Amino acid sequence: MSQGLSPIAFLTRTRRPGRIGLTDILSWAWLVLGTLAVLIPVVWAGLSSFKPAAEITRFPPTLLPRAAVQQTVPGFDAPLSLWTVDVDGKSREMAMVRRIGLKAQMVDPSNPGPPVSVDVKSMSPVQRLTIATENYTDPLTRFDFLTFLKNSVFVTFVATLLTLAVNALAAFALSKYRFRGEKAIFVLIISTLMIPLTVVMVPAYLVVVGVGLVDSLWGIIIPTIASPTGVFLLRQYMLTIPDELIEAARVDAASEFRIFWRIVLPLTAPALAVLAIFSVLWRWNDFLWPLIVLSSRENFTLQVGLNAFQGEFSVQWNYILAMTFLSLAPVTVVFLFLQKYITTGIAGTGMK
Amino acid sequence: MSTPKATDLGGRALDFVMGVVEAPINGFERLMGRKRMPYLFLAPNLILFGIFTFLPIAIAVGYAFTGGTGLFVSERPFVGFDNFRQLLQCEDYLRPGSCRESLFWTAVWNTLWFVGFNVAATLLVALVTALILNRAMAARGFFRAMFFYPVLLSPVVIGLIWKWFLDRNGLLNAFLQMLGVPPEIFLLDVGWSRFFVVVVSVWFHMGFYTLILLAGLQAIPKDLYEAAAIDAASPRRTLFRITLPLLGPNLLVVLILLMIRSVQIFDEAWVLTNGGGPGTANSFIVQYIYQMAFGSDLRLFGLASAASVLMGLVLLALTLIQLRLGRKMES
Numbered sequence: 171m172s173q174g175l176s177p178i179a180f181l182t183r184t185r186r187p188g189r190i191g192l193t194d195i196l197s198w199a200w201l202v203l204g205t206l207a208v209l210i211p212v213v214w215a216g217l218s219s220f221k222p223a224a225e226i227t228r229f230p231p232t233l234l235p236r237a238a239v240q241q242t243v244p245g246f247d248a249p250l251s252l253w254t255v256d257v258d259g260k261s262r263e264m265a266m267v268r269r270i271g272l273k274a275q276m277v278d279p280s281n282p283g284p285p286v287s288v289d290v291k292s293m294s295p296v297q298r299l300t301i302a303t304e305n306y307t308d309p310l311t312r313f314d315f316l317t318f319l320k321n322s323v324f325v326t327f328v329a330t331l332l333t334l335a336v337n338a339l340a341a342f343a344l345s346k347y348r349f350r351g352e353k354a355i356f357v358l359i360i361s362t363l364m365i366p367l368t369v370v371m372v373p374a375y376l377v378v379v380g381v382g383l384v385d386s387l388w389g390i391i392i393p394t395i396a397s398p399t400g401v402f403l404l405r406q407y408m409l410t411i412p413d414e415l416i417e418a419a420r421v422d423a424a425s426e427f428r429i430f431w432r433i434v435l436p437l438t439a440p441a442l443a444v445l446a447i448f449s450v451l452w453r454w455n456d457f458l459w460p461l462i463v464l465s466s467r468e469n470f471t472l473q474v475g476l477n478a479f480q481g482e483f484s485v486q487w488n489y490i491l492a493m494t495f496l497s498l499a500p501v502t503v504v505f506l507f508l509q510k511y512i513t514t515g516i517a518g519t520g521m522k
Numbered sequence: 523m524s525t526p527k528a529t530d531l532g533g534r535a536l537d538f539v540m541g542v543v544e545a546p547i548n549g550f551e552r553l554m555g556r557k558r559m560p561y562l563f564l565a566p567n568l569i570l571f572g573i574f575t576f577l578p579i580a581i582a583v584g585y586a587f588t589g590g591t592g593l594f595v596s597e598r599p600f601v602g603f604d605n606f607r608q609l610l611q612c613e614d615y616l617r618p619g620s621c622r623e624s625l626f627w628t629a630v631w632n633t634l635w636f637v638g639f640n641v642a643a644t645l646l647v648a649l650v651t652a653l654i655l656n657r658a659m660a661a662r663g664f665f666r667a668m669f670f671y672p673v674l675l676s677p678v679v680i681g682l683i684w685k686w687f688l689d690r691n692g693l694l695n696a697f698l699q700m701l702g703v704p705p706e707i708f709l710l711d712v713g714w715s716r717f718f719v720v721v722v723s724v725w726f727h728m729g730f731y732t733l734i735l736l737a738g739l740q741a742i743p744k745d746l747y748e749a750a751a752i753d754a755a756s757p758r759r760t761l762f763r764i765t766l767p768l769l770g771p772n773l774l775v776v777l778i779l780l781m782i783r784s785v786q787i788f789d790e791a792w793v794l795t796n797g798g799g800p801g802t803a804n805s806f807i808v809q810y811i812y813q814m815a816f817g818s819d820l821r822l823f824g825l826a827s828a829a830s831v832l833m834g835l836v837l838l839a840l841t842l843i844q845l846r847l848g849r850k851m852e853s
Contacts, residue, residue, distance in 0.1 A: 197654045204651065205668045207725065211687040218686060229705075230696040340567035343560035355564060362575045364841045368786045368808045369834040372815045372827050373578035373585055376593060381573070396570035426559040427547040431540055455676035457789045458808075462816055473678045477793060480682060487686060494682045501674050509667045512674070513733060 212498075219491035222302040226488045237300035241265055243279045252279065252296040255288050263296055264288070305492035315493055317468055318475035321387060322454060322497075325471055329391045330449040334442055336395050341404035341438075342430050346416060356405075363398045367459060375462055389463045390456065390471070400445050407441035408434060447508055454501065472497045582834070585827035591820075598824070605828035626829060628802045629810040632716075636806065637784040639720045644780055648728045649773070652735035653765070666736070670729035677726070681793025684722045685709065709795060712803040719791050719804055726790060727783070731776050738772030739765070771847065778844040782837055788812070807833055 218226060220235040240249040243265050250265035255276055257264075264276035267285050274293065275285035309315035343349075344356050367374070374393065375384075383389030411434060419429045435442070457473045464470055470478060476497060480490050505512065550562055581595065586605055588598035613620040618627035651669060655662055672680065687693055688708040695705040708714040742765065750760045766773075788808035792798070798805035807829065815826035 197657065197659065200650065200654055201659075201665045205665065208668055208672060210693070211683050211725075214693045215683040215686050227691050229691040230699055231691060231693065336566045336570065339563040343563035347560040349557065349560045352560075355568070359567070359571065362571060364838070365575060365579060365834075366782075366786055366837065368788065368811070369830050369837065370575070370578040370582050371811070372823055372830060373581035374574060375815070376581060376585075376823075377574060377578055379593060392570065393574035396567045396574070401567065425544070425548045426551055426556060427544055430563070431544070451674055455674075455679075457676065457678055458812075462812070473676050476678050476682065480685075480793070487689070490682060491686060494679050498675060498679050501676070502671075505667075505671060505674050509670075513666065513670055 215491050216495055218487065219305055219495045220301045220303075221305075221488055222300060223305075223486065223488045225302075226491075232297075234299055235301055236297040237302070238295045239298050241279050243277060243282050245282050250277075250279070253293040254296055256292040257286070257288065264293075266293075302488065305488045306496070309489055309493050309496075313479075313489075314467060314470070314475065315479075315496075318470050318472045319496070321469060322472040325387055325391055326450055326453040329394060329453045330446055332391065332395045333397055333400055333449045334446060337397055337400035337445070338404055338435060338438065338442065339430070340396075340401050341408055342434055344401065345405045345408035346411075346413070346434065356401075359398050359401050361398075371458070371462060378463055384463060385465045385469055386463075387469060387471075390460045394453070394456075394459070397445075397449070399448070403445055404438060404441050407438055411437050444511055447504065447512055450504065451501065454497075582827055583831060585823060586831045587824075589824050591822075593821075593823070601824065605824045606832075608825065609828055609832065623825075625802065625805070626807075626810055629805050629807045632802070632804060633785060633787065633806045635716070636720065636723075636787055637781060640723050640784045640787075641777065641780050643720060644724050644728050644731060645773075645777060647724055648731035648735055648776070651728065651732045652739055655732070655736055656739040666733070669732055672726050673729045675726075677789030678793050680722065680726050681790045684718070684725075685794055688718060710800050712800060715795055715800060715803055719787075719794060722790055722794055723784075723787065727780075731780065734776055735769065735772060738769050742768045771850065774847050775844060778840055778847065782840050782844070785833065785837060785840075 217233065217235060218231075222235070222237045225232070225235065225237055239252045241252055242249045246265075246267070250267065252263055253266055253274075253276065254261055255264045263279070264286075265279040265282075267275040267277055269275075269290065272290050273287050274290055276288050276293075277283065277285050310319075340359070344352065378384050378389045378393065383392060415433055415437075416429055419433055424432070455473065456471070457477070460471045460474045461477070464474055467475075467478070476490075476493055479493060547562070551559055554562075584595060585598075587600060587602060588595065589601035589604060590598045592598045609623050609626050611622040612627060615621070615627065618624045618631060621627040655666055659665070689695070690705060690707050694708070699705060706714065708718055746764050746768075747760065750764060755763070786808055787806050791804055791806060792809060795804040798809050811826045811829050811833070814820065814822045814829065
């Protein structure tokens with residue numbers, strides 16, 4: 171038996187130039203199938219989000235969004251639907267006036283004469299590629315979707331700014347000073363990584379009620395600002411900034427805060443960027459905590475709103491999918507442009 | 523005269539804000555001395571951690587020993603171990619129906635099954651993908667990014683996308699119909715819905731674990747493989763004698779991390795299964811805690827806290843194992 175057939179060989183062999191073995195083929199098959207598995211549900215939801223309400227429940231479904239074509243015909247008030255009809259063995263497009271049982275009365279749309287009676291079985295609707303933009307515009311204008319969007323943007327933006335500021339200050343103190351309790355404080359902060367929200371959500375809710383932040387956007391911003399991941403990431407980066415720079419600034423009588431603001435912070439920019447990307451993704455995608463804290467509809471974030479929507483519009487998938495796509499779009503854009511930072515950031519810290 | 527650019531204006535505005543912020547901080551420095559500044563810089567962070575992380579931990583344990591429906595500890599009667607007794611009283615732990623709190627035990631068993639299948643499936647898929655990506659492949663960056671993409675999506679979005687994919691009129695049923703298989707409402711079937719909760723979880727998270735395992739694989743010195751090649755070692759031997767032993771510590775860390783996260787399954791399963799359905803087939807521990815505390819008007823905070831404490835103990839044990847492994851890896 172050739173070695174190429176063994177699954178172990180397939181997993182470990184490295185490519186030899188100029189020869190394509192079975193292992194290469196299996197590797198590529200795995201990767202291509204995996205890519206399809208990732209893409210198909212997302213792309214399918216995306217294509218479906220452009221389908222008109224009448225089309226979305228059609229089974230079996232069409233791949234691309236299509237809709238029945240309607241046309242105004244002289245002599246009729248309402249627009250009539252177009253059908254492909256077999257008349258005398260020839261196929262032609264006609265507009266349907268009315269339908270009676272198994273017969274339909276059709277007219278020629280360009281030259282409406284007296285209606286012709288046609289067998290229903292011999293006709294099929296004329297469909298064209300149609301993009302139902304109302305799936306996107308309706309939620310933004312008629313429902314509360316714009317409010318959810320605004321809330322999510324506000325929370326993501328403010329929480330990220332505050333996360334950067336508060337954790338950069340702490341990281342500065344923990345990397346550039348020697349003081350009593352330094353190590354204990356660092357360990358204390360890092361140890362909070364071990365406490366997942368799911369374990370403390372009941373008492374954390376109580377605290378948020380106690381400080382009067384329940385059902386307010388600040389109730390989901392403030393408790394998430396201090397981040398052990400953020401402190402860790404920024405501190406490790408700041409440790410690499412030479413202390414001589416800071417000493418030189420002190421000789422020039424710069425205040426400590428000015429040193430932080432003018433020297434350390436600009437030099438930490440790459441780590442700040444990584445934390446900013448993480449923070450944006452965390453806050454934008456947050457679900458359980460906002461679900462607990464927010465109770466009135468005008469305060470819902472996108473994720474909580476989407477969850478509420480799917481309960482209410484359980485059959486109106488065209489709206490649900492369009493809103494899902496609006497919430498997915500910013501993340502996808504961030505990913506396309508910053509993919510490298512994100513993957514190296516995660517590989518470097520082992521956190522997400 | 524040229525007009526100032528927008529960035530100049532933004533910079534000036536920022537300078538102005540920082541000037542206002544700076545004044546009191548510099549005042550503090552003049553008053554208390556440079557040595558005290560780190561405490562000031564740490565203050566906002568520590569205050570927030572104190573209020574929103576350490577205070578809840580302190581309350582959490584106390585809360586589990588109180589009853590009633592009041593929110594604040596002062597309004598709640600002390601009930602001793604009643605909540606724990608209610609959760610743990612059971613004739614036969616294998617049959618949730620025989621337990622006093624049958625919902626809790628249903629959730630515990632559902633979670634255990636989910637953790638078992640999810641950990642095994644995710645680890646296998648992530649390991650195979652990492653081993654393949656570690657070969658000198660063309661387009662490695664593309665595939666790595668592709669598998670990682672779902673990790674960034676929100677659990678609600680993922681739940682909805684998959685719900686539509688598995689819908690009665692969804693793509694999977696359309697595909698099955700092409701093969702002549704009658705359509706199935708997957709999410710209303712106990713077996714299928716459990717199966718797809720695992721599938722969705724693997725789909726969602728495997729990219730993250732692939733990334734960590736890939737980093738571990740790339741840290742294995744290349745000369746070991748060169749030596750193996752000189753010795754004409756078979757690929758099987760190379761995998762079991764070099765790759766897997768050297769990846770071992772990474773694999774263990776990933777295993778524990780995966781277990782810690784799997785025990786806490788909630789968001790995507792909640793959206794996908796309409797809150798744990800059909801019936802309680804996909805009701806997990808976090809969902810039980812959420813429903814006891816917030817889901818209904820019952821507001822059984824004591825019972826929910828007791829369940830949180832029990833889950834917290836399991837997670838703590840897993841975390842301690844992870845830390846010990848991490849320390850072993852460093853030495």
